[in-house]
Amino acid sequence: MNVYSCFKGVGVVLAATVTLAACGQKPQAPAQMPEVSYIVIGSERLAIQNELPGRLESFRTADIRARVPGVVLKRCFEEGAIVKKGQVLFRIDPRDYQASVQSAQATLNHAEANKTQVDLKLKRYKPLVSINAISKQEYDDAVAAAKQAAADVQAARAALSKARLNLEYANVLSPITGRIGRALVTEGALVGQNEPTLLATVQQIDPMYLNLTQSSADLMKLRQEMLNGTLKNASDSIPVTMKLEDGTEYTEKGSLLFSDITVDPTTGEVSIRALFPNPKGLLLPGMFVRAKLEQAVNENAITVPQQAVLHATDGDSVMVLNNEDKVETRKIVTGAIAGTRFIVKEGLEPGDRVIVEGLQKVRPGAQVKAVPWQDPEKKETPDQVQGVAPIEKTEKTDGKQQPAASAN
DSSP, rough: OOOOHHHHHHHHHHHHHHHHHHOOOOOOOOOOOEEEEEEEEEEEEEEEEEEEEEEEEEEEEEEEEEOOOOEEEESSSOOOOOOOOOOOEEEEHHHHHHHHHHHHHHHHHHHHHHHHHHHHHHHHHHHHTTTTOHHHHHHHHHHHHHHHHHHHHHHHHHHHHHHHHHHHTTTEOOSOOOEEOOSSSSSTTTOSSSOOEEEEEEEEEEEEEEHHHHHHOOOOHHHHHHHTTTSOOOOOOOOEEEOTSSSSSSSSSEEEEEEEEEOTTOEEEEEEEEEETTTTOOOOOTOOOEEEEEEEEEEEEEEEEEEGOOTTEEEEEEEEEOOOSBBBEEEEEEEEETTTTEEEEEEEOOOOEEEOOOGGGTTHHHHHHHHHHOTTTOOOOOOTTTTTTOOOOEETTTTEEEOOOOOO
């Protein structure tokens, strides 16, 4: 190649460069690695909570009934008010029962007088029979008459007690302290003729029972996991939180009382009862609510944010980072939901780095720029779950277990 040809080639290259610069075009920069956010997996102590439906029931319920027949003279309470134990609620016409008390008292007086007479006669006969002044038959008759008189006195006293009790029943009292509903009868109503008439209902609503139902299958699965050691039984004092019908959280905490041992054959559910304080009277009997209760504890739970889990027809998976910050796919088996996270039963171990954000920008085998992830709403570290006390976490480095680095 001659010198002229070399300079000619150089001129063509320079001309092309000048032309590109004149058109405002710049040489393309090399593609940057995609950035992803990750969390370091660690085991933690996690309470297994279940949210169950239920209805509220008053702590005590007393049906106020007329125990004696008669005409209602007066209602002595305001409907919907708080009534005290022993407070008079209704007054039934007492005149018949007052007359019965007087009659029973007169019968008792007559029996006591007769007994006195018979006792005196027996007292006189006793020394006479020893000297044969009277016959043995006369003395035996006197002894029998004295015993009969004593029995008549006892019967008269029992009749007087019953008459006084019926007179007391004319004042219908509240057996408990609580809120009374509407009156079911009015003044002038004839009550208690053939059977005790329901007059009103008093309910004690502080505290309140919450009756929950849980599927027997879920309960059996929970107990099996306790038996094989995956879960541990919760403490004896199990706190219960409640969500009202409008979705708001009830401020007071409840306590679990018992779990029934019988499965309802019609629904296949087990009844669970909790107790909630109700000092302000916000809770009402019959309200439908939902409650959360801790039924077990997982001492070494592994969790991941829900947004990090990829769902497919062949199962769930996550994207993890290897030691070279390259992306790998990992199949996992998820369990219950703990807040905003899935509990992972299989597939992950402490120390694994799971991608939380940037999943749409990467594929398996891709080299990425990895940065720690932080929940923007909760402002918590990547390896903590709100409301759970985590235990020491470990991660793998060169085949050895070392404390996990902070993600902040």
